[in-house]
Structure formats: structure tokens, C-alpha cells
Amino acid sequence: VCESCEFVDTFLKLYPDVAVILNVDADHLDYFGTLENVIKSFHKFAEKASRTVIYNGNDSNTRKAVEGITGKEMITFGNTPDCDYYAAQVQHVSGMETHFIAMHHDKPMGEIVLHVAGIHNVLNAMAAIAAADHAGVPFDAIQKGLCEFRGAGRRFEKVAQVGGITVVDDYAHHPAELTVTLNAAKEMGYRHVWAVFQPFTFSRTAMLLDDFAKALSIADTAVLTDIMGSREKNTYHIFTRNLAEKIPGCVWFPQDETEEPNDTRKYHNFDQVCDYICKHAQPGDLVITLGCGDVYKISRRLAKELPQG
Structure with missing residues (x-):
């Protein structure tokens, strides 16, 4: 598992089995020039996945980036029921703690307790859940891993x-x-x-x-x-x-x-x-x-x- 960066198309040097796309924004425009060029590069990245593309089904730019991708399993995550994996009953409990129910094809997988703040981290968690479940990780191990995660350096x-x-x-x-x-x-x-x-x-x-x-x-x-x-x-x-x-x-x-x-x-x-x-x-x-x-x-x-x- 590695994190990739789109700046100067660095991520196109990778050859993943599974590509996970969190979102696509108008960034690094000194290199890309336009958002459309960013989207085109993410399309190339998705095409390089040999087996599966897991992507944010609630992000319009990401959906554009994966249009026309064929020959791979396409899996969506998000916070709405039209995604394959989605977060339901999201509750900000206090401070850094958030609870939600992880859903897969409208069936509850179980409750997730997060200790990192923000709806963006709920979406990040759903991306991780989708990728881990796709890789065959038991759900109780997914729950434990997310509950124990206290954030990365320089991320809140x-x-x-x-x-x-x-x-x-x-x-x-x-x-x-x-x-x-x-x-x-x-x-x-x-x-x-x-x-x-x-x-x-x-x-x-x-x-x-x-x-x-x-x-x-x-x-x-x-x-x-x-x-x-x-x-x-x-x-x-x-x-x-x-x-x-x-x-x-x-x-x-x-x-x-x-x-x-x-x-x-x-x-x-x-x-x-x-x-x-x-x-x-x-x-x-x-x-x-x-x-x-x-x-x-x-x-x-x-x-x-x-x-x-």
C-alpha cells in the first residue's frame, strides 16, 4: 500500500493492482494548467490499475475521471446509498470522536468509531473499509484498526x-x-x-x-x-x-x-x-x-x- 501524488504526473509511474481515488481537485495548475487536464491524468492513473478501481462516488470530478474505464472491477464509496460502500447515521460525538454505520450494498457491516475529526475523514475511512474488505480483511479487524487510528502527523x-x-x-x-x-x-x-x-x-x-x-x-x-x-x-x-x-x-x-x-x-x-x-x-x-x-x-x-x- 502506498500513497501517490499527481504532481507532475508522478503517480503515472506506478502500476497498481488496485487504485483508490479519494477525490480530484483543481490543484497543481502550474503544471496541469486546467482542471480538465487533472481529470485526464487521474483517468490514466485509473486505467493503470490491473484489477480494481475504488473511487469516491460522491465526487463529480472523480466520476468524470473514471468514465469509460473498462475491464476492471469498479467499486464506489461515499456517504450516500447509491455508493457500494457508504457511511450511514454519522454522529459527531465529541471532540475528535465520530461514530457511523458502515454499509455495503444497503447491508450494515457494523459500527465504526473514529478518533479523527471531520466528514472528510469519514469518507477516508469508507475508502479504507472498501479497500480492506475487497482485500479480504475481516470486519472486526477493520473496526479495530480504525478505532485505534489517532491520525497522521500534520493531519489535525x-x-x-x-x-x-x-x-x-x-x-x-x-x-x-x-x-x-x-x-x-x-x-x-x-x-x-x-x-x-x-x-x-x-x-x-x-x-x-x-x-x-x-x-x-x-x-x-x-x-x-x-x-x-x-x-x-x-x-x-x-x-x-x-x-x-x-x-x-x-x-x-x-x-x-x-x-x-x-x-x-x-x-x-x-x-x-x-x-x-x-x-x-x-x-x-x-x-x-x-x-x-x-x-x-x-x-x-x-x-x-x-x-x-
């Missing part, structure tokens, strides 16, 4: 609880990921949800600017760092302020836009972000650092620098 990872403030770190760096993660956070009963986001790459920020703004507006307060350019130069002339101005109540720190922020320490402004959170977060709040760059360092700093209460 609890870093600390200091002075009544919970600090979590997450790898979300695309608007779709931010949306499901922040919706999950908002459902958990915290007094105030702080989204500390580090935009990653100028191309993604520029191309998906309005989508980022909509997703980050879910939080009670969004706090932005400078953009981490990574492999790119800022030929898009995009800056944090362009995103911040679209998010009500957003907190950001002006940068010298005459400087080139790419891959220098200048883009960080982590000191200002940490100072602001330490001064304004209160007991009962959730602070979640978001992004695939080095924003996780802020969560580690907050664990040390937040007032003890």
Missing part, C-alpha cells in the same frame, strides 16, 4: 494545550482541504477558531485566490504569513495582502513588496504571527496552523510561548 495533529488554548497543526494547503479542515474545527465547540495559514507557491495562491479567501473565512479569525514561494519566482506579482483583503477580519503583516521573498528568511514574519496569537488567543480557543511549508514551526513555538494561564 494536536501539538499542545497551553493555558486552555489548544494548538493543532495541519498540512491543508488547497482550498478544498482548508474547507473540510476548518468546517471540522468549527464543529468541535471551541470558543474561537484561529486559522494560521501559510500560502504555498505563488501560482496556487494567484490561481485560486477567491477559493482560498472563501475557505479561510470559515475560521473566526484568519492570520496569514507571507507566501512561501518554494520552487517558484513571484512572476505572478501576488502577495499576502491580495488574499488578506478578501477575508473579513483577516490579520496579516505588511511586507516590503520590493523585496523578492522567494526562499529567503524574509518571507517568514513568524515572530509577528506568534506574538499576535500569544497576545490575543484566550482559554477555550483552537489555534490551527495550516499549510504544506514550514508553518508547523509556528505551532511548536506557540506550544512554548503561549501564556500558561
